[in-house]
Amino acid sequence: MARPLSGERGASAVEFALIVPLLIVLVLGIAEFGHAFQVQGTLSAAARxxxxxxxxxxxxxAARVAVQNAASSLxxxxxxxxxxxxxxxxxxxGPTNVRVTIDYRMPYLTGFFGAGVQLSGTGVMRCNG
Incomplete structure (x- = not known):
């Protein structure tokens, strides 16, 4: 019959305490990345x-109004x-291209990684369709 080792009673609690902060940072990073990805898609669509x-x-x-309407969720x-x-x-x-660029400072959801990040969306199209 095996004897329980009394010297290892709190080892799992210590290991858990060491890993939890890393897991929290990982989950917050995933959430912030997902949010930034969604905002980038919105900016690209609004620029288009x-x-x-x-x-x-x-x-x-009229182009600025169209951008603001398309990005109304931000x-x-x-x-x-x-x-x-x-x-x-x-x-x-002759035909030339017109360009619309949106420079947007996205604030982070949690503020854990800083204040925010600069994102941009650009659209280019030939004049007169």
């Missing part, structure tokens, strides 16, 4: 909507200053 409006209507104000919301439209479509001439 904005560039589509810009290519068809050539109206930066908190904090996308502002006009975060939507960059460097060039507009020419009135005449």
């Amino acid at each position: 909507e904005g560039v589509r409006v810009m290519a068809l209507q050539n109206d930066p104000a 908190r904090p919301a996308v502002t006009n200053a975060q939507v960059l439209i460097p060039v507009t479509c020419p009135a005449s001439g």
Whole structure:
């Protein structure tokens, strides 16, 4: 019959205490990465909507409204200053491309890894469809 070792009574509790912080950091990292991935997808879709409006209507104000409508689920919301439209479509001439870029500072959900991360979404389309 085996005797229980009295010197190893608390060993599993100590091992558990050493592993739990690592597991918590891992779970929080997975949650933050998933959130950032979702926000990046939203930014890309919003940039596509904005560039589509810009290519068809050539109206930066309407493109910004389209971006804000497409990214309405983001908190904090996308502002006009975060939507960059460097060039507009020419009135005449050959086909050129128009670009809409959204620079967005995404705050972390937990704040455990810092304040946030800078994300961007870009859309490019030929003018006049």
